[in-house]
Structure formats: C-alpha cells, structure tokens
Amino acid sequence: MDERAFHFSILVRQGHARRGKILTPHGLIDTPAFMPVGTAATVKCLTPRQVVECGAQILLANTYHLMLRPGSPTVAALGGLHRFMGWDRPILTDSGGYQVFSLAELRRIDDDGVTFRSHVDGATMRLDPESSIRIQNELGADIIMAFDECPPLPAPREDLERAVRRTVTWAARCVACHHHSRQALYGIVQGGLDVALRRSCLRSLVELDFPGYAVGGLSVGEAPEEMARLLAEFVPEMPEERPRYLMGVGTPADLVRAVGSGIDQFDCVLPTRNGRKGYAFTSTGVLRLQNSRFKRDPGPLDPGCACECCRGFSRAYLRHLFMSRELLGGTLVSIHNLSYYQALMKRMRTAIETGQFDRWSSEFLSRPVRDDPEEP
C-alpha cells in the first residue's frame, strides 16, 4: 500500500465516535461518510453531477454486477470505472461475495470459492479470492474489498464458524494476489452476532495488516437492536487508526447508533431504492408520497432541506409524478433522500467536532418518528 495514495487520519474523537479524513487517489473523504450505491456503474436514475450535488464524496459499485455486464475487461479497456461512469471522485467496489450469495442462481460454495450461474445470461461462472481481486484491479476503484463468505442471519453456530474460517483464509489469498499499490484493500470481519467469533476473525485479519476493516454480515435478517448491541461491543475493539466500514447499513437511526460505536463508513441502497418507490426520509419522519393526503400539499418534501427536489417541487407535484408513474418522481425523491443522508452525516461530523455528538445523537434517537426501512 502506497501511503501517499491512501491515508486515514482522525481529527477529533468524542467517546467512540470519530471525525476523520480518508485520502485516496481521487480525493478526500470526510468521515463518518455515507456512500450511495451505484450497483451497475450508475446510482440509479441520477447523473453523477446530481450525486455530487447531494453531497456524496465517494460511491460504491458492485463487482458482481459489473463482472457479469459489461465485464471488467470492457471497463478496463474504457479507462477504468471512474472514467466509464463519469465519476471523478473516490469509488469503493465490494468483492462480489455478498451478491453471489444473495442473487446468483445454482450457487455452490466450497473452500476455494463459489461457482454460480449468472442471473444475466445463465452462464456458469466462478468467483474466488484471486478472481475477485483481479476483477477489482481491472475496475480500478480507490478502495476494494476482500472476498468473504456472508451467511444470512440467524445462522447455526457451525455455519458462522465455517464462514469465518473461509473469510480469513480467503482474506490472506486476497492480500497475496493484490499488487496494485494505489488501491486500498479492506479486510471484512464476519461472525454474525457472536462477539467472540467476531474477535477471533478480527485477530486473524489484523495479522494481515489491512489499511481498513469492514464489518460484514449485518443487516441480513437480525433485529436493528441486535446489530446495535454487537456494534457497541465490538467496534471499539477494531484497530483504532484504520477506517471502519459497516457494510450495507442502514436507516438513519442505524447510522447514528453505529457512528456512536466508532464506525467511519457506510453504504446502503435504502435512500435510492425507497426513493424510487416514493418513500421519503425527512426531518419529521418518513413520508409515503402516494398517500392521498399529499394531493394538494404545496409544501416541500422536507422544509429543513435545501436539495434540488425540496427547492423546486411540492409534495403534491411529487405525488402526481408517482401516481402517473413518471420516472422523474424517483429521480427527485432519490435526490432528496441522498441529500438527507449526506446532511445527516455532515450533522454528525459537526457534532463530533464540537463535542456535542452524545447529546445530539440521544436527541435524534428519541425523536418520535418512524424511519424504518419498511417497503412502500
């Protein structure tokens, strides 16, 4: 790892919460940071400029989807993922592991890797630590992820132990075959809700000296309180001087609790996926725009928000777009939801800087509003 290409520094701590900066070849990331999901090299419905205007400094793309279509050699031939998708800020790619386990057909896991059938054209494909890293090298993200096994919860103890064993072995193979000094390779901790198992996994990973560590295998079926309890106990034990990334999480409340436990990075499809369905996160709770009470509501989605959607359009207009199945509705509410998430991260960074995080987060978490990820 080239220290000039990737560097993490903590500026301020409050309790377990940290306010930091990650330097990457494509620029700085203020942490705690939220990464919008751009699965197939596009944050669905939004131009890169719109994603930037929401405040995002880094986004995530999915190796599994891109290896199937258009294929990493094609992305590489076109100059890499940044140029391909017109995004010149940092990118993180996942390893493909999670999607293989959750999306692929006829998936067969062995100790060496995973054989599966492409959901695009039915072709039989193989993903293992070496091919995941090779593909991520070709895509060229600033941060790439080790190939891990991510079992859904609840899982029998022996499944979790086997997943940890494989994740650790595969992590070592990822380190061994990753030679791009300008891409930071993060290790992923598995172990379900079992703190002892998480500790054991982390100990093995730390021997490999990753520049960053992710908590994987959460938000996969367990209750939000169970996740929060595990994070509160486990995250403070993660290497202090390395960024900590909680994968695939979560609701605004999940984020606030996890920052309080010391997490620095997040990604989640909620703001965009729910946005496309007319489900808006706002400072006064969640709104379902299809609700008839918005038929003549002239107010903005969120009076406290300055995004393009809230500046220009009424709830009544947004409702009209969803009732008429006009795609602009999904675009505008995705813009709002991403702006809401980015504003929330900024609020947390400021609260940590000013020593008010504990008080602010208590207040936030006691709001009498729903923001659970219930699908509309």
Added chain:
Amino acid sequence: MDERAFHFSILVRQGHARRGKILTPHGLIDTPAFMPVGTAATVKCLTPRQVVECGAQILLANTYHLMLRPGSPTVAALGGLHRFMGWDRPILTDSGGYQVFSLAELRRIDDDGVTFRSHVDGATMRLDPESSIRIQNELGADIIMAFDECPPLPAPREDLERAVRRTVTWAARCVACHHHSRQALYGIVQGGLDVALRRSCLRSLVELDFPGYAVGGLSVGEAPEEMARLLAEFVPEMPEERPRYLMGVGTPADLVRAVGSGIDQFDCVLPTRNGRKGYAFTSTGVLRLQNSRFKRDPGPLDPGCACECCRGFSRAYLRHLFMSRELLGGTLVSIHNLSYYQALMKRMRTAIETGQFDRWSSEFLSRPVRDDPEEP
C-alpha cells in the same frame, strides 16, 4: 389579447423562412422554436433544469392528461402549471382534442364535443370547446390551443370536410369563452392534405383574428413528402404577422423542410420517446445504442455536441446502461436528443439571420443519413 402579454415580431426573412421572437408573460421565445413535450407536467425523465440546459425556451403540456390526473382544479389550487412543475419559462397547452381522438376509450364525437372514457380510471368524461378552454385557463399556460377535430390520414373527403366544419365552429366557441388576456389562444387549421380545404378552413379562422395559427392534422399517417408538399404550398398563405405552429412534427428533416416553408413553432415526442429507447439523433445520422458495435466505443454519442451526455459519457457506457435497463440511459439520451433538436433550431435561426438558410438546408437535406422516426 393583451399586446404586452403576447407579441410576435419577425426579425429577418429569407424566402419563406422567418427568424422571429415571441414575447410571452414568462419570457421570450426565439423562433423557429422547438418545444419539448412534457405530457403529464414533466418532460419524461428530466428535471426542468436539465430541460433548460438543453436550450429549450418553451415546452408543451397535454391538457388531456392533466385534466384526467391530477385535474386542472388541483393544478390551479397549486398556483398553476408553471409553479406546479417547477418551470418558469413559457408553456403551451394543447386543447386535448388530439389525445381524445388517439388515446381515449369509447370515444363518441358529435357536433357539440366529444364524450369519452378516461384511460386512467374509466370515468365517462366530456370535452368540448368551452371545457377545453376552461381547463386551459385553469392550467395557465402562456399559449393555449382551440379545441379541434383531428382525423387520422388517409381520410375520406367527407370526413375531412366535417372535421373542418366542426373545427371552425368550435374555434368560434373557444374565442367566445376565452377571457384570459394573458393567454394567447391559437386557432388550428385542419383539412388533411387538401390545400383547398386548408384554405377554406384558414379563411374562416382568420375572421376570428387569432394571435397565432397552427397546422394540425399532419404527421398522422401520411408520407413525409406529402406533408412537405402540403406545407410548401399552404404555409406561405398563412397570416404573415402571426406565429405559425406545426403540431406534432417531426424528424430533423421534417423540421428543416417546414422552416423553409415558413413554420415558426414545433413540438414532437421523438427526441424524448426515442431517447428513452436508446435511439439517438446525431450529426452523422441515427444510432441505436443497443447495437453491439458500441460495446467498447469510447467516443461520445455525437462528437459535434456539447451537451451533458456527450461531454461526460461514452457510447460504450450508454450502451451498458440500456443493456442493463438502467433508467439513466434514457435520461442521458433524452438530454442529448433534446440538445440536438435545440442546436438544430439555433443553426436554422443563424442561417436565416445570415442569409444562408437556402444553401444550408439543401446541404442538410442531402446528407446521406437516416433520421426517420423508426422505433428501435
């Protein structure tokens, strides 16, 4: 009609072609002008800002769609169409007639108006000159259209004659009930491909002294050459000092020929509808982005174009978006196609200003490229 609210002036003429300006309560329109179609109060997939960046100075919205959903009283309660859709430039609404004839179910026409069943909720509805004007008054566009009968071509002579008769009677009823001095009401000439019938229709309309005149009932089944022939003969006979609007037309070549005949305004769904399907208008002909030859094409859609799509993205990336059914593809190619249409209009305006329109249009029309509206 308030002269300060609506004023048309011709700056330069070359042959039958005219370079002019229309003043409206929401600003100036340079003519010849192309109006993107925002059927349900949204140019599909685009934010108003993106539509402005394409160069549009005016857009069209469909009375038929808006009367069904959300209803003109709702739009009026929310401050009118401009505020409702976040578009502060001029808007033109059509009368609803064309859509009733082409989209509505169980449609029954009589001399007084049309009864039909809503395609949204099946309700029985009625549209006639008075209700069309009332709805357009409530929507509040800068330019509104008389309620006409538009038969598909080819049509028996007696159908065309009856349509002209009704169109003229209905036009007088529209004038009689339209009292908003800040909305310019255009008359619509019908008569199919029969110049004598068009003349007779126009003569009756001119007695009503409309501030603008539209040619309706074209691009409804006839060959492009038939339309061009009718326009070349008929348009120069239309009132010289009033804007002339060719409804629902057309391909780039249609536009160039029609400007040569003296048309000032156009609207058409082609750039956006075809854009959403991956069909791009470019200076070197049409491209279908799904074509496998673009798989690794690093070039922009159109090297001669400076739009957001051509500045930021390769043909290979756009193809990837369409192959992956990512909606951003439709957004980006709609942006390009609208920018292409607006640049074409600007090129024509400049050519007229500099006295080069005849030479330029001959060259343009002899290009060895296809730009017919074939659906991808």
